[in-house]
Amino acid sequence: MEVIRNFPLFTIILSLFSGALCILLPGRTARKSALAVEGVLLLMAAAVLAGVLHAGEAFTYTMGEFPAPWGNEIRAGVLEALLAVSFLGILFCSVLAGHTFLEEDLDVSRIPLYYTLIHLLTAAMMSLIWTNDIFTGYVFLEIMTLTSCGILIVREIGRTTLAAVRYMILNLVGSGLFLLGVVLLYDLTGHLLMVPMRETIAVIAGNPASMRVLNMAVGILTIGLAIKSGLFPFHTWMPDTYGWATPTSASVLAALVSKTYIFLLVKIYFRAVGIPVLEQMHIRNVLFALGILGMIVGSVLAIRADNINRMVAYSSAAQIGYIYMGIGLGGPAGYVAALFHMLVHAVTKSQLFLTTPHLARVSGKSLKFKKLQGSGIRNVEAGIFFTFSALSMIGIPVFAGFASKLQFGLAAVRSGSSIRLVAVIIALALSSVLNASYFIRTIIRIYSAEDHAKRAHLVRKDRLPYMLPMLILAAFNLFLGLLSWVVIGWIEQGLAMFV
Amino acid sequence: MGRLWINYEEAAAIILFGIGFTMLLFHRNLFKKLIGLNIMDTGVFLFLAAMGYIEGRKAPIITDGILDPEAYINPVPAGLVLTGIVVSVSVTAVMLALLVRLYKRYHTLDLDVIYALSRLQTGER
Numbered sequence: 178m179e180v181i182r183n184f185p186l187f188t189i190i191l192s193l194f195s196g197a198l199c200i201l202l203p204g205r206t207a208r209k210s211a212l213a214v215e216g217v218l219l220l221m222a223a224a225v226l227a228g229v230l231h232a233g234e235a236f237t238y239t240m241g242e243f244p245a246p247w248g249n250e251i252r253a254g255v256l257e258a259l260l261a262v263s264f265l266g267i268l269f270c271s272v273l274a275g276h277t278f279l280e281e282d283l284d285v286s287r288i289p290l291y292y293t294l295i296h297l298l299t300a301a302m303m304s305l306i307w308t309n310d311i312f313t314g315y316v317f318l319e320i321m322t323l324t325s326c327g328i329l330i331v332r333e334i335g336r337t338t339l340a341a342v343r344y345m346i347l348n349l350v351g352s353g354l355f356l357l358g359v360v361l362l363y364d365l366t367g368h369l370l371m372v373p374m375r376e377t378i379a380v381i382a383g384n385p386a387s388m389r390v391l392n393m394a395v396g397i398l399t400i401g402l403a404i405k406s407g408l409f410p411f412h413t414w415m416p417d418t419y420g421w422a423t424p425t426s427a428s429v430l431a432a433l434v435s436k437t438y439i440f441l442l443v444k445i446y447f448r449a450v451g452i453p454v455l456e457q458m459h460i461r462n463v464l465f466a467l468g469i470l471g472m473i474v475g476s477v478l479a480i481r482a483d484n485i486n487r488m489v490a491y492s493s494a495a496q497i498g499y500i501y502m503g504i505g506l507g508g509p510a511g512y513v514a515a516l517f518h519m520l521v522h523a524v525t526k527s528q529l530f531l532t533t534p535h536l537a538r539v540s541g542k543s544l545k546f547k548k549l550q551g552s553g554i555r556n557v558e559a560g561i562f563f564t565f566s567a568l569s570m571i572g573i574p575v576f577a578g579f580a581s582k583l584q585f586g587l588a589a590v591r592s593g594s595s596i597r598l599v600a601v602i603i604a605l606a607l608s609s610v611l612n613a614s615y616f617i618r619t620i621i622r623i624y625s626a627e628d629h630a631k632r633a634h635l636v637r638k639d640r641l642p643y644m645l646p647m648l649i650l651a652a653f654n655l656f657l658g659l660l661s662w663v664v665i666g667w668i669e670q671g672l673a674m675f676v
Numbered sequence: 677m678g679r680l681w682i683n684y685e686e687a688a689a690i691i692l693f694g695i696g697f698t699m700l701l702f703h704r705n706l707f708k709k710l711i712g713l714n715i716m717d718t719g720v721f722l723f724l725a726a727m728g729y730i731e732g733r734k735a736p737i738i739t740d741g742i743l744d745p746e747a748y749i750n751p752v753p754a755g756l757v758l759t760g761i762v763v764s765v766s767v768t769a770v771m772l773a774l775l776v777r778l779y780k781r782y783h784t785l786d787l788d789v790i791y792a793l794s795r796l797q798t799g800e801r
Contacts, residue, residue, distance in 0.1 A: 364727045
């Protein structure tokens with residue numbers, strides 16, 4: 178147990194150092210070392226998860242041994258460890274499955290630099306998950322922004338540069354608002370560590386004048402993170418960003434980066450603001466309304482898309498709406514559903530973004546629906562995995578998507594407000610129908626072809642690097658779907674540790 | 677009005693933030709957007725620095741043997757401002773690199789023109 182205490186910090190430091198090291202290595206070695214490092218990080222995170230589950234309590238690691246109200250802390254509970262394990266696993270799968278496309282999209286000399294960026298992004302992601310200090314959160318938020326812009330622009334076509342500029346502008350607006358929120362909270366409380374901040378906020382919340390400022394600070398901070406994670410109406414950067422990036426980047430950006438921001442938000446809510454104080458604020462209602470609007474608008478835009486990646490990207494906007502709806506619902510059940518859906522969406526969306534380029538490759542490198550006709554027959558494996566994850570997105574039982582929709586429904590019932598219940602049920606039903614209409618339409622399209630179409634499989638070279646990560650993701654998906662109570666138990670335990 | 681005058685530094689900071697924020701969001705020229713970003717960040721740093729300074733106190737470096745904490749200001753806000761400046765500089769550098777790349781390709785920094793050109797090139801909606 179004593180050794181495990183150091184692991185969260187190790188995951189950050191190790192990815193920073195191996196990121197620097199990657200610059201020096203030649204392309205192929207860089208990939209292998211990247212995969213090896215991701216594997217080691219994954220093992221460490223798994224050890225932390227096992228450790229905290231066994232001990233039944235979270236631990237904090239004080240950097241430089243400065244005691245609580247000062248200094249900087251790293252904290253590991255069940256929830257942090259669970260997210261670290263899942264995110265690192267998905268990252269590993271994305272790197273493994275996307276490298277064949279990386280060699281097409283990038284100049285060979287740049288490939289080590291790509292892995293450097295991936296490592297730095299991992300470091301930022303791990304810090305945002307583990308940190309207990311709100312300003313450290315800001316710094317790594319910016320590192321995350323810069324590295325995610327980096328992995329987007331490595332593919333040098335005009336569209337990605339333009340997409341990156343749009344992505345950066347909205348993200349920088351978000352970072353600026355987040356920083357202003359952090360500064361206001363610091364000025365109100367005099368603390369940067371989350372727990373002392375919450376204790377001070379609980380005291381000053383009784384005063385209406387400070388409550389007004391507090392409301393504003395938390396609101397600004399929330400809007401900042403909502404912009405960065407792409408909540409409606411700030412979803413406009415999503416289709417270009419996810420649609421044109423190289424597959425590994427698309428998968429990492431859609432599945433992990435946006436979720437990390439949301440997790441930071443939840444962590445700040447629970448640990449820095451405190452749920453009793455948050456319940457008095459109106460920002461929850463804003464998130465709830467925008468989440469529901471996002472669910473519907475995202476799905477409608479996905480139906481109108483003419484390109485498979487843009488469709489999947491708009492569907493991401495809808496799924497982010499689900500998560501914010503859960504946060505807006507409030508109550509323990511709402512947060513549990515939102516956090517569970519973060520995992521479900523991460524695993525499903527990365528599988529989709531790693532599969533569509535294979536369908537495009539057998540369709541004249543076009544992502545347009547017209548060209549994709551019959552691509553599921555021309556590449557049997559990709560067709561199967563696309564169907565698998567599409568069914569999970571729709572929410573068919575057995576798959577993970579169903580379990581999370583069930584959780585949202587239960588959370589709405591438990592919220593005790595009939596208006597919210599009706600709103601959630603209508604939104605869930607409508608959004609599921611819309612989801613089904615565009616995903617089933619796509620499944621039918623990739624399986625309908627003229628008579629002379631020949632069944633074909635992946636070329637041998639691509640088979641292992643594609644099949645292995647896809648099987649891991651599919652297994653994780655089924656695990657979330659069939660044994661959802663295990664994960665939900667962990668999430669509940671983790672939330673209980675937050676307080 | 678009186679309160680605003682006492683807190684003139686904070687008021688100026690928030691006005692700067694507003695100016696930068698609006699420029700970053702609504703200006704069509706990308707370079708001016710970037711300048712807006714810098715103004716916005718400067719606003720936040722001014723706010724932080726102004727809140728961190730207490731009139732009549734000194735930096736916490738003990739030279740004349742006074743150990744009373746009332747004589748000194750908290751050094752953390754200044755540290756945060758420095759960290760923030762470093763972050764802001766690196767973000768600006770990356771954005772400038774992006775703009776150079778965009779300018780080389782489209783020979784303009786006007787966002788509307790760039791969109792029109794990129795649609796023309798790819799022939800998409």
